[in-house]
Amino acid sequence: MLDENLPAFRFKSASDPLSTILYFSHNGTDPAPEYLLRRVDPALPASRAKYAAALCDAYNPDVIYAEVTVEPEWTQPTLSAAEIRAQAQSGAPPVPATPLVPDSFTIQLYNPDQGITVRLVPGGWNKTDSWEFELPVQSFIKPSASALDRETGASVDLIPRLMFRWKKDGRLSKDLTCYLSGKNLGGRKNKEPDITIALFKATKESVVTVYEPNLNRVEVEDRKGLELVLLLGAEVIKDLFITPKPDIFNVSGSASSSTAANARTRRKSSHPTTASPPLPAMSGALSNLPPNSTTPHNFSTNALPPAATAAAVADVEAETRRLQAMVEREQREQEKRERAEQKRIKRMLEEEESARLRREAEIAKETERLRKKYGVEGQDLPSFRPTPTPASSAPQLPPRNPPPPTGYAPPPPHLQQQQANGLGPWSAGPTLPPRPLSAGPSRTGPFHCSTLNSLWNGPSGGAAFAPPPPHMVQQQQQQQQPMPPRRVKEERRRRVRKKRSMHW
Structure with missing residues (x-):
């Protein structure tokens, strides 16, 4: 218990195993009976395949405050055709369906009537399981003479609803904590930080502690309804999800120890008697069904009759033949697809091979055309080129400075002297290498120009050299004489003036 001064409800078993008394204590007072939690009797035919619990007044069990009725969700195990055939041939009963706990249940409140769904x-x-539910802010409708105001169905969706959540304290823990998590108005949820409202300690004798300091922040008009939802909802969550019993939905229909004596008494009577009337706490949940009625999920454990067995065997054989035909059809389709794929791959390979041969033919054709056009000389690979001849058998190269041509006459002595001094037009310059023999026909003079060679050889092309004219000889002699100092100065001045005129 968190604090003995906080409101607390303790679940303690009564003399009846189907009843539990809730004792209330606050501010250290002695626990006093406040509510009575009653469960349905499993011996009643109407309680078959159901879970039901109700919260009644502790001193008057006929007064019901809230109740819960939960029906399981059924799942049929899937069997193969061979298992179904073997089961039908052996005459064994079919495998019964397995009950599953649904994901939600509804708490029905009375006066005013409203259903609270817990999901x-x-x-x-990284998070534990939780169970959410919502409570309307306004539960009691104000008195009004208008018939439109008394129709609450149109305005119930517009009433704000507070959102609560039961959450486990840990994966391995069985304790729960209830939080106020926000408000819902017309489907638009406004999340808020969690506010602790109640704590539930799930043991053999459970305890629900209401965290009173935070109740002032809960804007709920029906505080009694919130209390009933917390108490009954926590116990139902414990029974269905936290510590469920082996046969929580009473599928087998076994009677409890408290009703075993009454069952034996009824068997001794010669006249069949009806079952005892249902408990007042279960009146709203189970009184709609007749005593001898069975639910749609009430599977019998007796063997099938012969006609039904033969029909079942025929159905199984028909289903087997249908499955075999379907498998054979799928195999034929698979083989057909494989053959088509093989043909497609073979055709693709043949097309690639034909394309390759076509490209090779085009390359060979183009190569032959180029050979015919340009020849094959110089196209041999280095390994197929002819080896060079040895140096002894190689042809002799012409001399680098070939001798003068036939009929060549050297220039006169004075011209030779001018050439040696670098004064004449035929002065010796830097020796140029001879042109290669492959550049053209051999020259017939000392010049590389045929015109100069023709002038050098004379009009008749002979070897005689014509001397220069007399005026050229006189001009050369004057150039060789030294200039007087005055003319040297004048020449220098003229060159300076010329240089200045060029720059400026």
């Missing part, structure tokens, strides 16, 4: 929110690897 399971499965947890993940």
Whole structure:
């Protein structure tokens, strides 16, 4: 218990195993009976395949405050055709369906009547399971003479609803904590930080502690309804999800120890008697069904009759033939697809081979055309080129400075002297290498120009050299004489003036 001064409800078993008394204590007072939690009798035919619990007044069990009725969700195990055939041939009863706990249940409140749905929110690897429910802010309608105001169905969706959540304290823990998590108005949820409202300690004798300091922040008009939802909802969550019993939905229909004596008394009577009337706490949930009626999920454990067995065997054989035909059809379609794929791959390979041969033919054709056009000389690979001849058998190269041509006459002595001094037009310059023999026909003079060679050889092309004219000889002689100092100065001045005129 968190604090003995906080409001607390303790669940303690009564003399009846189907009843539990809730004792209330506050501010350290002695626990006093406040509510009576009653469960349905499993011996009643109407309680078959159901879970039911009700919260009644502790001193008058006929007064019902809230109740819960939960029917399981059924799942049929899937069997193969061979298992069904073997089961039908052996005459064994069919495998019964397995009950599953639904993800939600509804708490029915009375006076005023309203249903509160509690939904399971499965947890993940980083969060635990939780159960959410909502309560309207306004539960009691104001008195009005208008018939339109008395129709609450049109305005019930517009009433704000507070959102609550029961959450496990840990994966391995069985304790729960109820939080106020926000407000819902017309489907638009406004999340708020969690506010602790109640704590539930799930043990053999459970305890619900209401965290009173935070109740002032809960804007609920029906505080009694919130209390009933917390108490009954926590106990139902414990029975269905936290510590469920092996046959929580009473599928087998076994009677409890308290009704075993009454069952034996009824068997001794010669006249069949009806079952005892249902408990007042279960009147709203189970009184609609007749005593001898069976639910749609009430599977019998008796063997099938011969006609039904033959029909079942025929159905199984027909289903087997249908499955075999379907498998054979799928195999034929698979083989057909494989053959088509093989043909497609073979055709693709043949097309690639023909394309390759066509490209090779085009390359060979183009190569032959180029050979015919340009020849094959110089196209041999280095390994197929002819080896060079040895140096002894190689042809002799012409001398680098070939001798003068036939009929060549050297210039006169004075011209030779001018050439040696670098004064004449035929002065010796830097020796140029001879042109290669492959550049053209051999020259017939000392010049590389045929015109100069023709002038050098004379009009008749002979070897005689014509001397220069007399005026050229006189001009050369004057150039060789030294200039007087005055003319040297004048020449220098003229060159300076010329240089200045060029720059400026």
